[in-house]
Amino acid sequence: MSKNMEALRGNPAPAAPAKGRLARGRKFGWTFDDLALGAALPAIVLIVWQLAGGAGWIDPLFLPTPFAILNAFKELALHGQLAHHFGVSAWRAAAGFLIGGGLGFAVGLTAGFYRRAEHLLDPSIQLLRMVPHLAIAPLVILWFGFGETSKIAIIACGAFFPLYLNTLTGIRGVDNRLFEVTRVLGFGRRTQVFRLILPAAMPNILLGVRLSLALSWLGLVVAELLGSTSGIGFLINVAKQNSATGEIFVGIFIFAAVGKAVDSLVRLLERKWLHWRDGYQG
Amino acid sequence: MGNGVLLDIRNLNKTFQTNKGGVEAIRSLNLRIREGEFITVIGPSGCGKSTLLKIVAGLDVAYEGSVELEGNRIVAAGIDKGFIFQEPRLFPWLSVEKNIAADLSLRDPAIRRRVDELIELVRLQGFEKAYPRELSGGMAQRVAIARALLRSPKILLLDEPFGALDAFTRSHMQEVLLDIWQQNRTTMIFVTHDIDEAVYLANRIVILKPRPGEISGILANDLPYPRKQASASFQELRLAVLSEFHGKIERQEYVDRAGI
Numbered sequence: 068m069s070k071n072m073e074a075l076r077g078n079p080a081p082a083a084p085a086k087g088r089l090a091r092g093r094k095f096g097w098t099f100d101d102l103a104l105g106a107a108l109p110a111i112v113l114i115v116w117q118l119a120g121g122a123g124w125i126d127p128l129f130l131p132t133p134f135a136i137l138n139a140f141k142e143l144a145l146h147g148q149l150a151h152h153f154g155v156s157a158w159r160a161a162a163g164f165l166i167g168g169g170l171g172f173a174v175g176l177t178a179g180f181y182r183r184a185e186h187l188l189d190p191s192i193q194l195l196r197m198v199p200h201l202a203i204a205p206l207v208i209l210w211f212g213f214g215e216t217s218k219i220a221i222i223a224c225g226a227f228f229p230l231y232l233n234t235l236t237g238i239r240g241v242d243n244r245l246f247e248v249t250r251v252l253g254f255g256r257r258t259q260v261f262r263l264i265l266p267a268a269m270p271n272i273l274l275g276v277r278l279s280l281a282l283s284w285l286g287l288v289v290a291e292l293l294g295s296t297s298g299i300g301f302l303i304n305v306a307k308q309n310s311a312t313g314e315i316f317v318g319i320f321i322f323a324a325v326g327k328a329v330d331s332l333v334r335l336l337e338r339k340w341l342h343w344r345d346g347y348q349g
Numbered sequence: 350m351g352n353g354v355l356l357d358i359r360n361l362n363k364t365f366q367t368n369k370g371g372v373e374a375i376r377s378l379n380l381r382i383r384e385g386e387f388i389t390v391i392g393p394s395g396c397g398k399s400t401l402l403k404i405v406a407g408l409d410v411a412y413e414g415s416v417e418l419e420g421n422r423i424v425a426a427g428i429d430k431g432f433i434f435q436e437p438r439l440f441p442w443l444s445v446e447k448n449i450a451a452d453l454s455l456r457d458p459a460i461r462r463r464v465d466e467l468i469e470l471v472r473l474q475g476f477e478k479a480y481p482r483e484l485s486g487g488m489a490q491r492v493a494i495a496r497a498l499l500r501s502p503k504i505l506l507l508d509e510p511f512g513a514l515d516a517f518t519r520s521h522m523q524e525v526l527l528d529i530w531q532q533n534r535t536t537m538i539f540v541t542h543d544i545d546e547a548v549y550l551a552n553r554i555v556i557l558k559p560r561p562g563e564i565s566g567i568l569a570n571d572l573p574y575p576r577k578q579a580s581a582s583f584q585e586l587r588l589a590v591l592s593e594f595h596g597k598i599e600r601q602e603y604v605d606r607a608g609i
Contacts, residue, residue, distance in 0.1 A: 247408060248438045250426040252500070258452045266442045343442040345482035 131313040136320070139313030143302070147314075153321065156287060156298040159215065163222025164283040171227040171279065172272070175234025179268070180260070185235070192231060200224040200282070201289050213294045222286035229278035237271025238264055270341055277333050284326045355536050356382040356405065356504060361414035363400055363562075373561035374400045375412075380555065380564065382504075385534045389551035391541055391590065397562025398540045402506050405538065406432045418503060431502030431535075433510045437489035439481040439496075446477040449495045460499075467495040470532070471525060487518035491525060498529065504536045511546070523549060527574060548587050549576055556593045566593045 120132030143149040178185040211217035291300020306314035363375040374397040403409040407426035439448045471491035511519040558565040
């Protein structure tokens, strides 16, 4: 009501945009409280774990304490070429994601823009999507050997589908009434794509990026565990043969931490690009 | 064409094809609109008034007859025919000023100046950077009007633009629109189902009757602006519109209701 009264008077009350900024600040900004809340659960688990391990309730070969894992991490970092292996893994994941995700995005756009392309491609892609991409890993290795090609191919297979699917869904979900607006405003096809379709599909596309990244990470582990001479997965394999449980945990934590960091990066993009969304903020 | 005729609709027929056969939406409609006129089109639902507007906008070109803007047959939508939908239909990811500019660049000083002028005209100063979700319905609709006006349309088509607004906001929006019309003299076709709104705004009121949509009558409205809704002359005209409705559609209404 107050908004309407203000509209009635025609006064541009400065209070309203300020209120808008406040609401947006909530969307953009993670307050310290939010971060603390998110960190609370892992912190409690680590503390209990350390205390239980220190008291000798858990066999260190079965489950080393967090401090033991930290020491293993230091050891690997100083003498085990951890940085090298990490670099190799990161490169594989990035290359696989860029190739698979990029293809998924491109094919998703094509199918989204051209109905006939969708009718041609989508049934086959849905068929292939139902094959767990890890199941074809042995086949890929048979074809390409144990080199980098097969690893990147396995990762790319996983990264393809989420981006394809979400890009297509995003384009199909563009509000038809806004298309009518672009006709009235005389947008050409190009302008329509860049000013309407891509921005409107962006929430889905970014969701696809997040899901593709997660699957790239998964594919990386499988590819490296199946046989390799470098990478974090290789370190885990070596540690398994040496019964070095601590080093296995180092590998696991690296996967978790880096995966979360990359995901946070994409969510940062979401908050920056998609702040216009009017979703329920909890 | 001459003598200031902007839009010439001759013998317009429109039939929608459905799986049950054709449904006649508009039958032999003739209408001539001169430059600078403010036309309101009023009629009950199903009288084809929105269909008529979409045809004039070029959003629907599958019609029979002739619809010409400045002597040229309307074959497609475009910026010379501004269109305001019932909902504002803003781009949610763009701020107010960018919504108005849409495909035009605010970095162009000429565009920048025009956008600022329009923001002032629709009384949205201070909200340039706000996003659609931060706006009330009336404010969002004013952004839509500014967006259409930036393209300097020859004719502005409004499809029940204030129908979703509350009474206070609606009367404010009517003032804003009359302001714009008096300043720019943009030709307007305003579709509504609100008799008061139709009488309050227009020079000429086109009354349609439904099934199929046909012109039932056209009333000239010479009352001076600003109009007083409580005045006797206003009420008289209002009654004239009302009786035009009842005289022609009463019988059909009764028949329709008998079926319920």
